[in-house]
Amino acid sequence: MRHDVIVVGSGPAGVNAATPLVEAGWNVALVDFGNRETTYAPLIPNQPFSQLRRTDAMQHRYFLGDRFEGLASGKVRVGAQLTPPRQYVHADVSQWMPVVSESFSAMESLAQGGLGNAWGAGAFSFSDAELAGAGLGAAKMRRHYERVAARIGISGTRDDLLPFFGDCESLMPATTLDSNAGRIHSRYLVKRDRFHAAGFYLGRPRLALCTEERSGRGPYGYEDMEFWADFNRSVYRPRWTLEELCRRPNFAYLDRRFAVSFKENSDGQVCLSAQDADKGRDETIDARALILAAGTLSTTRIVLRSLGQYDTRVPLVCNPYTYVPVLNLASFGRPASDERCSLAQLTSIYTPPDGEPVQTQFYSYRSLLTFKLLKEAPLGARNALRALRGVMNALGILAINHADSPSPEKSCFLRRGGGGQRDQLHIEYRQNPSQCEMQRKHEQAILREFRRLGCWPLTRVRPGHGSSIHYAGTIPISNSEGQLTCDEHCRLRGTRGVYLADGAVFRQLPAKGLTLSIMANADRVGELVGACLATEAWRAAA
Amino acid sequence: MRGRSLPAPTITHILTARRRSRRVARLLYNLYRTMETDQHLHRSLEQEAEALGHYLIGGPIPGELAARYAEAESLIRDRSQTGLDRRLLDFGVRRPWSIAPLDAACALLRPQAMLRDKLLRLAGILEASPAGAQNFLPESRGPLGTLVRLAGIAVSSVIQLVIGAALLKAIEVHAGIAENGQ
Numbered sequence: 192m193r194h195d196v197i198v199v200g201s202g203p204a205g206v207n208a209a210t211p212l213v214e215a216g217w218n219v220a221l222v223d224f225g226n227r228e229t230t231y232a233p234l235i236p237n238q239p240f241s242q243l244r245r246t247d248a249m250q251h252r253y254f255l256g257d258r259f260e261g262l263a264s265g266k267v268r269v270g271a272q273l274t275p276p277r278q279y280v281h282a283d284v285s286q287w288m289p290v291v292s293e294s295f296s297a298m299e300s301l302a303q304g305g306l307g308n309a310w311g312a313g314a315f316s317f318s319d320a321e322l323a324g325a326g327l328g329a330a331k332m333r334r335h336y337e338r339v340a341a342r343i344g345i346s347g348t349r350d351d352l353l354p355f356f357g358d359c360e361s362l363m364p365a366t367t368l369d370s371n372a373g374r375i376h377s378r379y380l381v382k383r384d385r386f387h388a389a390g391f392y393l394g395r396p397r398l399a400l401c402t403e404e405r406s407g408r409g410p411y412g413y414e415d416m417e418f419w420a421d422f423n424r425s426v427y428r429p430r431w432t433l434e435e436l437c438r439r440p441n442f443a444y445l446d447r448r449f450a451v452s453f454k455e456n457s458d459g460q461v462c463l464s465a466q467d468a469d470k471g472r473d474e475t476i477d478a479r480a481l482i483l484a485a486g487t488l489s490t491t492r493i494v495l496r497s498l499g500q501y502d503t504r505v506p507l508v509c510n511p512y513t514y515v516p517v518l519n520l521a522s523f524g525r526p527a528s529d530e531r532c533s534l535a536q537l538t539s540i541y542t543p544p545d546g547e548p549v550q551t552q553f554y555s556y557r558s559l560l561t562f563k564l565l566k567e568a569p570l571g572a573r574n575a576l577r578a579l580r581g582v583m584n585a586l587g588i589l590a591i592n593h594a595d596s597p598s599p600e601k602s603c604f605l606r607r608g609g610g611g612q613r614d615q616l617h618i619e620y621r622q623n624p625s626q627c628e629m630q631r632k633h634e635q636a637i638l639r640e641f642r643r644l645g646c647w648p649l650t651r652v653r654p655g656h657g658s659s660i661h662y663a664g665t666i667p668i669s670n671s672e673g674q675l676t677c678d679e680h681c682r683l684r685g686t687r688g689v690y691l692a693d694g695a696v697f698r699q700l701p702a703k704g705l706t707l708s709i710m711a712n713a714d715r716v717g718e719l720v721g722a723c724l725a726t727e728a729w730r731a732a733a
Numbered sequence: 734m735r736g737r738s739l740p741a742p743t744i745t746h747i748l749t750a751r752r753r754s755r756r757v758a759r760l761l762y763n764l765y766r767t768m769e770t771d772q773h774l775h776r777s778l779e780q781e782a783e784a785l786g787h788y789l790i791g792g793p794i795p796g797e798l799a800a801r802y803a804e805a806e807s808l809i810r811d812r813s814q815t816g817l818d819r820r821l822l823d824f825g826v827r828r829p830w831s832i833a834p835l836d837a838a839c840a841l842l843r844p845q846a847m848l849r850d851k852l853l854r855l856a857g858i859l860e861a862s863p864a865g866a867q868n869f870l871p872e873s874r875g876p877l878g879t880l881v882r883l884a885g886i887a888v889s890s891v892i893q894l895v896i897g898a899a900l901l902k903a904i905e906v907h908a909g910i911a912e913n914g915q
Contacts, residue, residue, distance in 0.1 A: 241870075244860075244863070244866040244869075244870065245863055245866060245867075245870075246863055247863065248862070248863060250861050250862065250863070251801065251858065251861040251862060254860075254861040255805075255857060255858065255861050258808060259804075259805040259808055259809060259854075261857065261861075262805060262809065262853075262854045262857045262858070523876050523879060524873060524874055524875045524876035524877070524878060524879035524880070525873055525875075525876070526873040527871065527873075557871070560857060560860050560861065560869070561856075561860060561869045562853055562856035562857040562859075562860050562869070563857075565852075565853055565856055566844070566849065566853050568840070569840050569841050569844075570837065570840055570886070570890050571833055571834075571836035571837035571840055571890065571893055571897075572788075572789060572836055572840075572849070572852045572853065572856060573788060573789055573791075573833060573836070574837070574886045574889060574890050574893070575840070576789070576856070576868070576869065577882070577886055578882075578883060578886050580869065580870070580871055580872045581872055581874065581879045581882050581883060582879065582883075583871035583872075584871050584873060
């Protein structure tokens with residue numbers, strides 16, 4: 192099959208860029224490394240987490256892993272939240288895509304579906320101002336948000352957070368609140384005006400989760416197993432879209448290939464060089480256009496390598512992230528409902544007088560094994576276990592995301608690998624003291640409001656730069672004609688037919704998860720590329 | 734082949750055959766020693782699991798889980814352990830009453846101690862089994878009952894910490910003397 196477009200990467204960006212092209216009838220090839228998990232998924236019975244723990248004699252295989260990888264101890268690191276059935280998400284990465292950094296822990300993926308396999312499913316659209324800050328036109332993006340929402344299935348509620356997330360036509364009902372979060376929410380509703388006066392808003396998160404049956408997915412069954420398995424396909428994973436694409440005759444999935452670089456030929460074709468993931472053989476694939484959607488850092492490597500821009504610094508932004516274990520006094524000593532969900536239960540937005548809104552997610556801590564928490568307690572393991580069992584139903588985790596914008600202290604560059612070594616991506620990431628101070632102040636204000644809701648912070652954990660896994664801004668959209676930037680259509684400057692469709696194009700990041708916005712922009716890029724090809728075809732015919 | 738006689742063995746043949754059989758015997762012996770060492774290691778890890786498990790859940794642990802712990806420990810092989818780590822663990826396993834105070838002291842004073850790591854790994858193994866999970870699932874005793882329980886845990890933790898800190902110091906001093914003596 193002759194390819195019109197090559198898409199690199201099968202994550203949230205790749206499959207959503209490919210979909211409008213395939214629907215428009217263009218021949219699309221999706222190039223992907225395509226690691227898969229086949230060991231643990233068949234072992235996990237479709238039963239609730241609490242029931243599996245009481246009854247399944249084989250649970251140690253998927254809870255701990257066949258090589259006991261779930262027992263790894265040591266410092267909290269990026270990717271520590273990956274359970275054994277999810278660890279394939281970052282398999283082979285250190286070998287194929289080495290990163291050198293003392294200040295930044297990057298997480299990347301070579302899995303089929305990319306980092307989307309471990310996504311927490313938070314689906315938050317950017318406000319108009321946030322889209323403008325990221326370099327994206329608000330008017331153009333709204334239609335794509337709706338299209339992606341209809342494709343992936345989003346649940347939520349039109350509540351106090353509606354002004355921050357905007358409406359969504361295809362919104363499904365939110366999941367049932369668990370008892371721990373329900374008590375917090377009830378308190379908030381009683382004193383809502385007081386919280387609003389302090390700039391604090393609480394509501395249900397938007398989740399890429401089908402609470403109703405849609406296209407063979409869902410409805411969600413409250414198994415509370417989202418960290419371990421994908422029952423009923425209720426939670427969106429890019430693999431579901433990839434499977435749909437693979438059923439189309441004009442789509443080719445070229446897996447076990449590692450995209451290395453591209454070049455544009457004089458005949459207007461783009462030529463992608465890839466390496467066979469198993470045999471190491473080189474091959475080239477030609478098409479009329481190329482969409483890079485391999486994830487911000489991978490796309491950056493491909494662009495810098497292709498343009499010969501070794502040792503050239505490009506900016507990098509990443510949401511600073513803090514998590515805070517809290518004790519919800521209203522749930523203290525009380526039983527918890529068994530019908531529950533591992534994903535975020537509540538979302539809050541704090542609008543400080545002196546900065547951008549800060550988003551916080553509230554999770555009830557019950558969907559992972561308890562022993563992971565024992566090491567955090569300054570008590571002997573037995574006493575810590577007894578104490579934890581008593582307060583477990585009242586435990587929650589607040590995950591606070593802060594906005595990030597480019598600065599000279601945050602950058603990365605590609606260094607050529609010598610002697611048969613792979614090229615290394617060097618990352619330098621530091622926050623200036625004023626940014627840290629601002630974050631500390633905002634966190635204090637957020638925790639003060641949660642204290643009013645009865646949630647007492649136990650400690651504040653900053654897992655380090657890179658831990659939010661929200662990377663962006665390396666090849667940003669720019670109005671100026673600078674090198675290593677994209678135009679408003681996400682076309683790489685200096686090229687005719689190379690487009691970027693992942694986080695690399697976002698100039699800056701608001702304090703929200705960016706996955707839905709990446710998917711919406713990828714859908715836009717796919718549609719734009721299709722329109723360009725149609726214009727070219729029309730011109731050629733004329 | 735019938736009717737044909739074999740050639741008479743020469744001295745060289747005999748010497749080569751002897752050398753070969755000696756090599757095979759040495760290989761078999763080494764294999765046996767390795768198996769014996771592995772079995773010994775496995776057995777001592779199981780004993781470790783029994784002692785640590787008894788401390789964690791207040792009773793004997795199923796043999797299957799002790800064997801799983803031994804398997805995990807042989808796979809994970811903590812290379813960062815120090816002499817003091819080893820002494821702490823040996824002391825605890827030989828005197829099971831001392832595990833609780835030593836663990837309480839390590840939680841505050843030596844959170845990276847091997848004893849802590851091993852306890853946490855065993856806790857994971859116990860938790861990921863229907864028999865052990867009961868000891869890890871949340872309890873709801875009502876706000877007052879929970880408060881009383883937490884108060885009890887606090888008192889017991891302080892007592893264990895005091896005893897454990899003294900024990901830890903004594904083992905550290907003893908380890909220092911032993912190392913200097915070497």
